[in-house]
Amino acid sequence: MEIRLIGLPGIPLLTEGDDLGEIILQSLEKMDLPIEYGDVLVIAETAVAKIEGETIDLNSISPSEKAFEIALATGKDPELVEVIINASNEIIKIGPDFIISETKHGFVCANAGIDESNIELGFAKPIPSNPDNSATRIRAKIESSTGKKVAVVISDTQGRAFREGAIGVAIGISGMEPLWDRRGEKDLYDRELQTTTIAVADELASAASIVMGQAHEGLPVVLIRGVNYFDSLQNDRATAKSLIRPKKYDVFRK
Amino acid sequence: MEIRLIGLPGIPLLTEGDDLGEIILQSLEKMDLPIEYGDVLVIAETAVAKIEGETIDLNSISPSEKAFEIALATGKDPELVEVIINASNEIIKIGPDFIISETKHGFVCANAGIDESNIELGFAKPIPSNPDNSATRIRAKIESSTGKKVAVVISDTQGRAFREGAIGVAIGISGMEPLWDRRGEKDLYDRELQTTTIAVADELASAASIVMGQAHEGLPVVLIRGVNYFDSLQNDRATAKSLIRPKKYDVFRK
Numbered sequence: 390m391e392i393r394l395i396g397l398p399g400i401p402l403l404t405e406g407d408d409l410g411e412i413i414l415q416s417l418e419k420m421d422l423p424i425e426y427g428d429v430l431v432i433a434e435t436a437v438a439k440i441e442g443e444t445i446d447l448n449s450i451s452p453s454e455k456a457f458e459i460a461l462a463t464g465k466d467p468e469l470v471e472v473i474i475n476a477s478n479e480i481i482k483i484g485p486d487f488i489i490s491e492t493k494h495g496f497v498c499a500n501a502g503i504d505e506s507n508i509e510l511g512f513a514k515p516i517p518s519n520p521d522n523s524a525t526r527i528r529a530k531i532e533s534s535t536g537k538k539v540a541v542v543i544s545d546t547q548g549r550a551f552r553e554g555a556i557g558v559a560i561g562i563s564g565m566e567p568l569w570d571r572r573g574e575k576d577l578y579d580r581e582l583q584t585t586t587i588a589v590a591d592e593l594a595s596a597a598s599i600v601m602g603q604a605h606e607g608l609p610v611v612l613i614r615g616v617n618y619f620d621s622l623q624n625d626r627a628t629a630k631s632l633i634r635p636k637k638y639d640v641f642r643k
Numbered sequence: 644m645e646i647r648l649i650g651l652p653g654i655p656l657l658t659e660g661d662d663l664g665e666i667i668l669q670s671l672e673k674m675d676l677p678i679e680y681g682d683v684l685v686i687a688e689t690a691v692a693k694i695e696g697e698t699i700d701l702n703s704i705s706p707s708e709k710a711f712e713i714a715l716a717t718g719k720d721p722e723l724v725e726v727i728i729n730a731s732n733e734i735i736k737i738g739p740d741f742i743i744s745e746t747k748h749g750f751v752c753a754n755a756g757i758d759e760s761n762i763e764l765g766f767a768k769p770i771p772s773n774p775d776n777s778a779t780r781i782r783a784k785i786e787s788s789t790g791k792k793v794a795v796v797i798s799d800t801q802g803r804a805f806r807e808g809a810i811g812v813a814i815g816i817s818g819m820e821p822l823w824d825r826r827g828e829k830d831l832y833d834r835e836l837q838t839t840t841i842a843v844a845d846e847l848a849s850a851a852s853i854v855m856g857q858a859h860e861g862l863p864v865v866l867i868r869g870v871n872y873f874d875s876l877q878n879d880r881a882t883a884k885s886l887i888r889p890k891k892y893d894v895f896r897k
Binding site: 631 | 885
């Protein structure tokens with residue numbers, strides 16, 4: 390029972406308009422590693438944001454009064470704060486050097502996922518506006534070229550409420566259910582399993598993150614091979630939305 | 644750049660006093676897979692709890708008044724609630740069918756990690772009382788038998804505040820830093836990385852969880868091979884404590 394996490398070499402510095410699906414196929418061809426049924430491709434959101442060209446020139450931003458207020462409270466630049474506000478449905482918590490908000494997608498995370506790393510100085514890079522669609526475009530390319538059913542996960546690195554350090558999570562998905570529902574399955578003593586829903590897409594994103602970290606930010610795509618329950622997860626229409634806890638069930642936000 | 648996640652076959656149903664280190668070595672020998680420097684062994688906490696014999700007979704529990712109160716509010720059995728209270732420093736949130744508390748170890752999770760799955764009816768299984776020590780005992784056994792430096796991670800499956808579904812997390816560790824501190828490293832544009840601390844032990848636990856889920860609860864040990872930054876993580880004295888966000892920095896608990 391083995392799963393392989395393979396970092397794809399030779400992915401160049403990406404720019405707007407690049408065909409990432411094609412670039413992935415070329416990398417796999419150079420490795421002599423043909424796509425197989427059930428392969429999962431995890432792609433760092435930063436790579437997707439770049440090909441989609443969603444960078445923001447911070448010099449073009451005129452901060453609002455609210456942005457100046459939050460900038461003062463957090464020590465962040467008002468222009469960046471304005472970008473975070475614009476990318477958020479709701480600012481949830483602020484403090485010295487942190488802003489936690491709900492993004493337009495519904496994700497609760499720091500700085501609305503806006504990143505100033507791995508981008509030209511003076512620019513900010515938001516999370517792709519629709520990571521499920523981004524994943525679907527790349528999956529369509531790979532499936533139409535290879536004839537194999539695969540899944541694509543768009544990953545981000547995010548912090549957690551109660552634990553230190555950031556981990557890989559799934560913000561977009563295509564081709565598989567992000568949650569693995571094990572209800573009805575039995576434990577070793579033939580009773581119903583208690584922890585019945587596993588966020589397998591997040592686990593795949595975390596697993597890929599271990600490989601992405603191996604090289605100096607140069608491995609934005611990881612192929613995961615050997616998930617033998619792919620059959621029960623396979624779904625052409627699933628999205629990452631089901632990973633988001635609805636606000637009404639969120640007992641910590643109040 | 645490849646990492647392998649290998650589920651160890653043939654781990655029997657464990658009972659109190661079993662030498663899990665020895666059992667792991669035997670399984671690896673049968674697979675003809677000798678331990679290598681830098682291997683990480685991820686072990687499900689349920690396996691560790693069993694060999695340590697920390698199961699609780701719910702019939703032996705006399706619930707307190709507070710336990711009856713919380714049982715009424717949550718719909719849980721008063722005996723189980725009493726066990727959860729005893730395993731907790733603080734009850735943080737309760738609601739229909741959930742209790743979130745800080746365990747004696749300091750972890751914020753549901754039901755203080757007390758599990759009724761994979762154990763005889765009428766019994767509950769707490770998280771091992773000192774998972775770092777549990778990890779260290781197993782690591783000592785493996786290192787003394789093989790002469791190779793390895794790391795051991797004790798994993799649990801836990802929910803999250805803002806996301807649906809549970810994922811593998813590290814609750815005990817031995818032989819490596821659980822956090823990978825990348826401060827000072829540069830991004831593609833030669834600026835300091837923003838997300839500088841990665842909870843790599845949690846990512847390893849999540850990666851292993853994907854494999855553990857492959858078989859019907861029959862794969863409690865996963866060997867992870869190929870983490871090429873093991874050198875920078877290697878530490879004989881690190882514990883999982885650094886994964887816990889100190890309460891004073893926890894902005895969601897209030």
